[in-house]
Amino acid sequence: MAAARPRPRETVVPAPPPLSSHPPAPPLASGTSQQSAARPGSGTMSAPGAGAAGGGRSGTAADWGGFEDNMQGGGSAVIDMENMDDTSGSSFEDMGEMHQRMKEEEEEEAEGEAGAAEEEDGEFLGMKGLRGQLGRQVADQMWQVGKRQASRAFSLYANIDILRPYFDVEPVQVRARLLESMIPVKMINFPQKIAGELYGPLMLVFTLVAILLHGMKTSDTIIREGTLMGTAIGTCFGYWLGVSAFIYFLAYLCNAQITMVQMLSLLGYGLFGHCITLFVTYNIHFHSLFYIFWLVVGGLSTLRMVAVLVSRTVGHTQRLILCGTLAALHMLFLLYLHFAYHKVVEGILDTLEGPNMPPFQRVARDIPVVSNAVLNTTTKTVALTL
Amino acid sequence: FAGLADVSISEEIPVEGQITVPVGSHSPDEDGSTLDEPVRETIMRDLKAVGKKFVHVLYPRKSSTLLRDWDLWGPLVLCVSLALMLQGGSADSKDDGGPQFAEVFVIIWFGAVVITLNSKLLGGTISFFQSLCVLGYCVLPLTVGMLVCRLVLLAGSGTISFIIRLVVVLAMFAWSTLASTAFLADSQPPNRKALVVYPIFLFYFVISWMILTFTPQ
Numbered sequence: 001m002a003a004a005r006p007r008p009r010e011t012v013v014p015a016p017p018p019l020s021s022h023p024p025a026p027p028l029a030s031g032t033s034q035q036s037a038a039r040p041g042s043g044t045m046s047a048p049g050a051g052a053a054g055g056g057r058s059g060t061a062a063d064w065g066g067f068e069d070n071m072q073g074g075g076s077a078v079i080d081m082e083n084m085d086d087t088s089g090s091s092f093e094d095m096g097e098m099h100q101r102m103k104e105e106e107e108e109e110a111e112g113e114a115g116a117a118e119e120e121d122g123e124f125l126g127m128k129g130l131r132g133q134l135g136r137q138v139a140d141q142m143w144q145v146g147k148r149q150a151s152r153a154f155s156l157y158a159n160i161d162i163l164r165p166y167f168d169v170e171p172v173q174v175r176a177r178l179l180e181s182m183i184p185v186k187m188i189n190f191p192q193k194i195a196g197e198l199y200g201p202l203m204l205v206f207t208l209v210a211i212l213l214h215g216m217k218t219s220d221t222i223i224r225e226g227t228l229m230g231t232a233i234g235t236c237f238g239y240w241l242g243v244s245a246f247i248y249f250l251a252y253l254c255n256a257q258i259t260m261v262q263m264l265s266l267l268g269y270g271l272f273g274h275c276i277t278l279f280v281t282y283n284i285h286f287h288s289l290f291y292i293f294w295l296v297v298g299g300l301s302t303l304r305m306v307a308v309l310v311s312r313t314v315g316h317t318q319r320l321i322l323c324g325t326l327a328a329l330h331m332l333f334l335l336y337l338h339f340a341y342h343k344v345v346e347g348i349l350d351t352l353e354g355p356n357m358p359p360f361q362r363v364a365r366d367i368p369v370v371s372n373a374v375l376n377t378t379t380k381t382v383a384l385t386l
Numbered sequence: 387f388a389g390l391a392d393v394s395i396s397e398e399i400p401v402e403g404q405i406t407v408p409v410g411s412h413s414p415d416e417d418g419s420t421l422d423e424p425v426r427e428t429i430m431r432d433l434k435a436v437g438k439k440f441v442h443v444l445y446p447r448k449s450s451t452l453l454r455d456w457d458l459w460g461p462l463v464l465c466v467s468l469a470l471m472l473q474g475g476s477a478d479s480k481d482d483g484g485p486q487f488a489e490v491f492v493i494i495w496f497g498a499v500v501i502t503l504n505s506k507l508l509g510g511t512i513s514f515f516q517s518l519c520v521l522g523y524c525v526l527p528l529t530v531g532m533l534v535c536r537l538v539l540l541a542g543s544g545t546i547s548f549i550i551r552l553v554v555v556l557a558m559f560a561w562s563t564l565a566s567t568a569f570l571a572d573s574q575p576p577n578r579k580a581l582v583v584y585p586i587f588l589f590y591f592v593i594s595w596m597i598l599t600f601t602p603q
Binding site: 160163164166167168169170171174199202203206207209210213214229230 | 489493503504506507508509577578580581584585588591592595
C-alpha cells in the first residue's frame with residue numbers, strides 16, 4: 001500500500017536539496033540511512049513540512065469535501081439530516097469510504113512512520129498526530145451519530161415507503177381499469193399486461209364490505225353491528241388475500257408468469273363484478289335477476305381474469321388447472337355472498353338470541369327459490385325437534 | 387485537514403442569533419409558568435381549543451387551525467360518546483354492551499388510520515396525526531345526528547320516524563364528508579382529490595349505516 005500511494009507529503013513538498021535524494025516510498029530497510037540524511041534537514045523541514053503537511057492534508061481534505069460542507073453549512077455540531085437522507089445513503093457511503101480511506105492512510109502512515117519515525121521531528125509528529133487524531137475522532141463521532149439517526153429514521157418510515165409505488169395512480173387510470181376488468185381480452189397468445197397497483201383493489205374490497213353491510217339491514221331484525229362488521233371485513237379480506245395467495249401458489253406450480261402483487265391486483269379488480277351484482281340484487285329482490293347477473297357480470301369478470309392468466313401460462317394442463325380453480329372460486333364466492341352469507345349471519349344472530357325462533361324464518365327474501373322446498377322441510381324438522 | 391483548519395468560525399461565519407425554534411411553540415420560561423397555573427386554567431384552555439375546533443367543523447371554512455394545532459381530545463370524546471349511544475341495541479342477551487362499544491371504537495380508529503395511510507401513500511403532505519385529528523373531529527355531525535335519532539326513537543319507531551331518521555342521517559353524512567373533504571383535499575395533488583375523497587365517503591357511510599340501523603329495544 002505504501003508503494004501504491006504516493007505519500008502526499010512528499011509530492012507537495014518543494015524538494016529541498018537534502019530531500020531530493022529520498023526515493024518517493026522509502027522502504028524500511030533504507031530507513032536508517034534516510035534518518036541520518038534527513039535529520040539535518042528535519043529542522044528546516046518542520047516549518048515547510050507543516051505547511052506541506054497541511055497542503056498534503058488539503059489533498060485528503062479535498063476528498064472530504066462533503067464533510068467540510070456539512071461542517072460549514074451547519075455551523076453547528078448537530079448533524080443536518082436533510083443533507084444526508086435525500087441521496088439514499090450515498091453520502092453515508094462517501095463518509096464510509098472516506099473513513100475507510102482515512103483508516104488505510106493512517107495505517108500506511110503508521111507503517112511509514114514506524115519505519116521512518118526518526119525522519120520527522122517529534123514536534124512535527126505531534127502536530128500532525130494531533131490534527132490526525134482530532135479529525136479522526138470527529139469523523140468517527142459524526143459517522144456514529146449519523147448512522148444511528150439514519151437507521152432510526154429509516155426504520156420508522158420504511159414501512160410506508162415500500163407500498164408507495166403501488167398507490168401511484170390517477171383517477172382516470174382507476175376508472176379505465178375498472179371498466180377493463182369487465183372486458184375479456186381476445187389475445188391469449190401474448191402475455192397480457194397487468195398493472196400492479198393496490199389502490200383500486202383495496203377500495204373495491206372496502207366497497208364490497210360496505211355493500212355487504214348495506215344488505216344486512218332488514219326491517220324487523222335486531223342487528224349487532226359489531227359482529228356483522230367483523231364478519232364482513234373478515235370475509236372480504238380473507239377472500240382477497242387468501243385466494244390470491246392460493247392462486248399464486250398454483251401459478252408457481254404451473255409455471256405461470258405472474259407476481260403476487262399482480263395477482264392481488266387482478267383478483268381485486270375482479271371483485272368489481274361482485275360489487276355491481278350484490279349492489280343491484282340487494283335492492284331488487286328477484287332471484288332470476290340475481291342468476292342473470294351472476295352469469296353475465298360474474299362470468300365476464302371471471303372470463304377476463306381467466307384470459308389474462310391463460311395468456312401467461314404455457315401448456316394445456318396447467319392452463320386448465322389454474323383457470324378452472326380461479327373460475328370456480330370466483331363464481332362460487334358470489335353465490336356464497338348472496339345466499340349462504342345471510343345464513344351464516346342468521347346463524348350468529350340465532351346463537352346470540354337463543355332458540356326461541358326457528359332458523360331461516362325471518363329473512364325470507366334471501367332464501368333461494370330453487371332450494372326452497374329443501375329448506376322448508378329442514379325447517380319443519382328442526383322446529384319439531386325444538 | 388487544512389480545509390478544516392480554514393473553517394475559522396469567528397472570521398467568516400459569525401455565530402450569533404437565537405437558538406429558539408421559530409415554530410410557535412412556547413419558549414422555556416413560558417412552559418415553566420404554565421406549570422404553576424391552577425388546574426382549571428389548563429383545562430379551560432384545552433376545552434376552549436377543542437370547542438374552537440368544533441365550531442370550525444360545524445362551519446367548514448378553509449382555515450388551517452384544525453390542521454396546525456392538532457389534538458386528539460375532540461375525536462376521543464366524540465368516539466366515546468358515539469359508541470356509548472350506539473349501545474343498548476338489544477336487551478335480550480347479556481353480553482350486548484361490551485363488544486359493541488369496542489367494535490365501534492375499533493372501527494372508527496382503524497378506518498381513520500387506513501384513510502390516513504391511503505392519503506399519505508397517494509402523496510399527501512399532511513402528517514399522520516393531523517389527518518387523524520381532522521377525521522375524528524368531522525365525526526361531530528354524525529354524533530349530533532345520533533343524538534337526534536335517539537330522541538326521535540323515544541317518540542316512536544314507525545315508518546315516519548324511520549324517514550325522519552333517514553333524512554337526518556343522510557344530511558349529517560353529507561355534512562361530515564364535505565367538512566373533512568374541505569380540510570383534507572387541499573393537502574393532495576390536485577388531480578388525485580377523488581382518490582382520497584372516496585375512502586372518506588365509505589368511512590362515513592359505514593358510520594351512518596351503524597347509526598341508521600340502531601334500534602333500541
